[in-house]
Amino acid sequence: MEQQLDFEKMQRKTNRRGHVQKIVVYLFLSVWALIVLFPFYWMILTSVKSYGSYNAEHVPSFFTLSPTLQNYVDAFTTVPLLGYLLNTLIFTIGTTAIMIVVSTLAAYAFARLEFRGKNLLFTLFLSLMMIPSELVVITNFVTVTNLDMRNTFAGLILPSVTSVFYIYLLKENFEQVPDELYRAAKVDGTSDLKYLWKVMIPICRPTIVTVIILKIIECWNSYVWPRLITDDPSYYLVSNGIQEIRENGFGRENIPAMMAAVVVISVPLIILFLVFRRKIMAGVSRGGLKG
Amino acid sequence: MKRNNGKAWLYLLPALLFLIVFMVYPLIDVFIYSFEEGFNFASQTYFGTGLYNFSYVLHDPYFLQAVQNTFLLVIITVPVSTGLALLISVGLSSIKPLRELYQTVYFLPYVTNTLAVGLVFMILFQKTEYTDGLVNLVIELFGGNAVDFIDGPYWAKMFVLCFYTIWVVMPFKILVLTSALASVNQDYYKAARVDGTPKLRVFTRITLPMISPMIFYLVITGFIGAFKAYSDAVALFGTDLNAAGMNTIVGYVYDMLYGDSGGYPSYASAAAILLFAIVLTVTCINLLVSRKKVAI
Numbered sequence: 001m002e003q004q005l006d007f008e009k010m011q012r013k014t015n016r017r018g019h020v021q022k023i024v025v026y027l028f029l030s031v032w033a034l035i036v037l038f039p040f041y042w043m044i045l046t047s048v049k050s051y052g053s054y055n056a057e058h059v060p061s062f063f064t065l066s067p068t069l070q071n072y073v074d075a076f077t078t079v080p081l082l083g084y085l086l087n088t089l090i091f092t093i094g095t096t097a098i099m100i101v102v103s104t105l106a107a108y109a110f111a112r113l114e115f116r117g118k119n120l121l122f123t124l125f126l127s128l129m130m131i132p133s134e135l136v137v138i139t140n141f142v143t144v145t146n147l148d149m150r151n152t153f154a155g156l157i158l159p160s161v162t163s164v165f166y167i168y169l170l171k172e173n174f175e176q177v178p179d180e181l182y183r184a185a186k187v188d189g190t191s192d193l194k195y196l197w198k199v200m201i202p203i204c205r206p207t208i209v210t211v212i213i214l215k216i217i218e219c220w221n222s223y224v225w226p227r228l229i230t231d232d233p234s235y236y237l238v239s240n241g242i243q244e245i246r247e248n249g250f251g252r253e254n255i256p257a258m259m260a261a262v263v264v265i266s267v268p269l270i271i272l273f274l275v276f277r278r279k280i281m282a283g284v285s286r287g288g289l290k291g
Numbered sequence: 292m293k294r295n296n297g298k299a300w301l302y303l304l305p306a307l308l309f310l311i312v313f314m315v316y317p318l319i320d321v322f323i324y325s326f327e328e329g330f331n332f333a334s335q336t337y338f339g340t341g342l343y344n345f346s347y348v349l350h351d352p353y354f355l356q357a358v359q360n361t362f363l364l365v366i367i368t369v370p371v372s373t374g375l376a377l378l379i380s381v382g383l384s385s386i387k388p389l390r391e392l393y394q395t396v397y398f399l400p401y402v403t404n405t406l407a408v409g410l411v412f413m414i415l416f417q418k419t420e421y422t423d424g425l426v427n428l429v430i431e432l433f434g435g436n437a438v439d440f441i442d443g444p445y446w447a448k449m450f451v452l453c454f455y456t457i458w459v460v461m462p463f464k465i466l467v468l469t470s471a472l473a474s475v476n477q478d479y480y481k482a483a484r485v486d487g488t489p490k491l492r493v494f495t496r497i498t499l500p501m502i503s504p505m506i507f508y509l510v511i512t513g514f515i516g517a518f519k520a521y522s523d524a525v526a527l528f529g530t531d532l533n534a535a536g537m538n539t540i541v542g543y544v545y546d547m548l549y550g551d552s553g554g555y556p557s558y559a560s561a562a563a564i565l566l567f568a569i570v571l572t573v574t575c576i577n578l579l580v581s582r583k584k585v586a587i
Contacts, residue, residue: 025382026389032379033396035458039411040399042425046414058422106306115299128314134519134541135567138324138548138559139317159313167306192298221404223522228549239406239522243530246410255414262407273402274395281398285466 043266047071047259054256071260081261083234084241091226091237092219094157099215100208103167108196110167111174112182122171129164133224141228151232160225166211169286173207174200210283213276220269238265324560337557344561353533354562357543360524363449364456364539365517372457373509376464381494383465384472394469401462409455409526416440416451416527441527448528448537456523460516464509471505472498507581511574518570521545540566 046054048067054060075081109115110122140159149155177200185195201208223239230236236244245261273280325345329338348354379397383390400408417424418439427437438444440451475498483493499506521541524532532538533546540562546552547559 022386025385029379029382029386029393032375033393036396036399036461039408039415039458042415043408043411055421059428060422060425102305102309105302109299109302113299113302115296118299121303125310128310131314131318132515132519132567132570134544134563135321136314136317138544138556138563139320140313141548142320142556143312143317158309162306162309162313164310192302217402221406223406223525224545228545239404242404242407242410243525247529258410259414262410265407266403269402269404270399273399277395277398280402281394281466284401284463285470 040266043259043262046256047263049256051254051256071256072264074254074257075260075264078257079241079245079261080233081241081245081264084236084238085264087235088220088237090153091156091160092216094153095160095219096212096215098157099161099163099166100212102161103163103170103211104196104201104208106167107170107174108192108200110171112196112200113192125164125167129168137225137228140225144229149229151230151235153235155229156226156235156237160219160222163215166215169211170204170207173204177203206279209276210279213272213280214283216272217269217280241265321560321563324557325564327557329557344557345565348558348561348565351558353538353546354540354543356533356536357538357540360449360452360537361518361520361539364453364520365514367449367453368456368460368517369510369513371453372460372464373506373513375457376461376468376509377506379461379465380468380472381498383469394465397465398462400459405459405522406526409523412451412455412458413441413527418443442535445536448535451527452520452524452537455527456517456520459523460513464513467505467509468502471502475501504581507577511577511581514573514577515570518566518573540569 045062045064048069048071049064050066050068050070053064053066110118110125144150144155144159147155149158181199182195185199190198221239222237223243226237227240227243230240233241233244242261242265245258326340326342327337328341328343383393386393415424416426418427418437418441423431423437424440426440431437438447440447479497479501480493483497488496519541520539524537524539524542528535528537530550532542533552538546544559544562544566547555547562
């Protein structure tokens, strides 16, 4: 009897300790969540404060009772924000479309077709993955300048297309499609291109979608190449646009309008993320890297 | 299967063209540039070949400042972010309710525009005539003195840069470590429970060794990524990083190439090759260390 009481006491004690531990863990996780979320909250909050009330606050308040959308109007009328967004959209769609066609064809050749020197060529492809973009950007800048393609979409898009990693990812996925399908298609006299289009792509759709989304994120956030290649503001992408806004857009003091622009730029990707959350996280953990 | 030869090359042609024009050729060209002395961008001529570009870059105070900044950034952010990510992932995998929500929130910085969100950080840390900024108000609340983190002393600027860099790189690290933790065979934990092993010991003897390959992967990619830091600094301090004294090596390369101080592709190439050499050396050291440590 006494022994059983002892046991119960011990169990209650460990239970209590477990509860305390849980609370500490949740507290710790919440602190980091707060650090992550706070900048987002602050940018939305500031973007709905009026110019006057923002500058009147020496101690910024954590909420506002009179939200205004005037800053968003300013962001679209005072600076060419819509133009930046359209440019980025064209750049993103163009780059991603060309990239996916080029990569799919190459991945299909590596995964399904036999040719001399295949292994050697694939090894060379893989070794290109280790080349940092900082090394090749210098010559690309000179090339594009000499071709007179600065401030054009061709100059923006073409050098951004190459990505060996996505070819590798697609090739790995294509190889998982059983050989029997290919032989059956060959017996039926299906051409390779038709087989790729009608069989491979539908089967590998999840991977292709992941690659497309990752590329879209990369394009939307790209800063260095667009900055080098465009000095005409009518070709600026959002990253360069926001830098331009910061340096001589609304004037340094109109921070609420600046924040409205930041919100407008951030929202499309956040929506994309919330819709394709699982896909994006799975794709990134398979080897995506920012930058 | 020989008849596939021509067709296969046809499929590969677009990718090969892109890679040769925009990757292979530039890679060779950058080395040529770096040895051409006195290259003139307008007339595309140069005086001679040699190592002058490298010696110029190595004696340029701006480059030395950039190297110092980059090394500080690497030494601070890589261990801090990896350690913090490890703590958070262990915490995440020990809870059930709300885990998905936390994971989603933690991943948000990954999908945001570095330049845009950098502006928010600038506002939070900046001290202007109108307001001391939120961070400074918190410091004052605890009895400290307000510092301008954006335009003030070096250590303050370095602190913001490190803070923002960590904020940006955390999502990737947390994601990788949580999936690594989830893939550890649960039988080990059950066995440890039966033996009544204390939690700390379970962590150091089971969890850490099992996920150590992933930790080293994160350290290596973290080093590479931090050495290439650039847009975080631009987001916080503006495009004229030399004036702010916060330039990075990559920033130096781009400043040499373009902008008000630009027009020197030879110097830019030399600096880029030096950066590549540094990154390669550090990565090799990392790999050697990890091979010794991981292969227990």
